[in-house]
Amino acid sequence: MEKSLIGTSARKACKSGGSATVDSRGKSGVKIPVGAAGPAIKDFKMDLSALQATLRQFAAERAWQPFHNPKNLAMALMVEAAELTEIFQWMTPDEAARTRDKPAVQQHLGEEMADVLLYLLQLADHTGVDLEQAVADKLIKNAQKHPPRPPA
16 A cells, blocks of 8 residues: 555555545544545545644655744745735736636645645644634634624
8 A cells, every 4th residue: 555644543444445534533534545646535524633633644754844843834834825826916806706717727726725724734733823723712803803884
């Protein structure tokens, strides 16, 4: 079996059934079938902790840990955000709004957005920030700062 983005116990499960579910918190997790082209992610429900564990293992298997520190991860995040921005650089607002109708642009956007998210998750992991709690706290703070408009 090829090396994949999943842990040892999940790899053992793949030997018998051809797929494994990565789930560290009792959620439905990520079902990862292993095929000739390597792992593919299907039936995906995002579990941030499991995804962070997957990213940690991915980096460890490539000996990238010395390079994955908060400063480097923040810089890489900004580079990927710039690559996302570059897609829209010379579009009019109307052209940008119509990107959802262009499969090639959607593919490119998805790849760059995924890169941004993956670096953000790694940065949170390396700095000890609980993103789920941070998002919940920020939503409350934003709701208090910007209350709904009264009915007209």
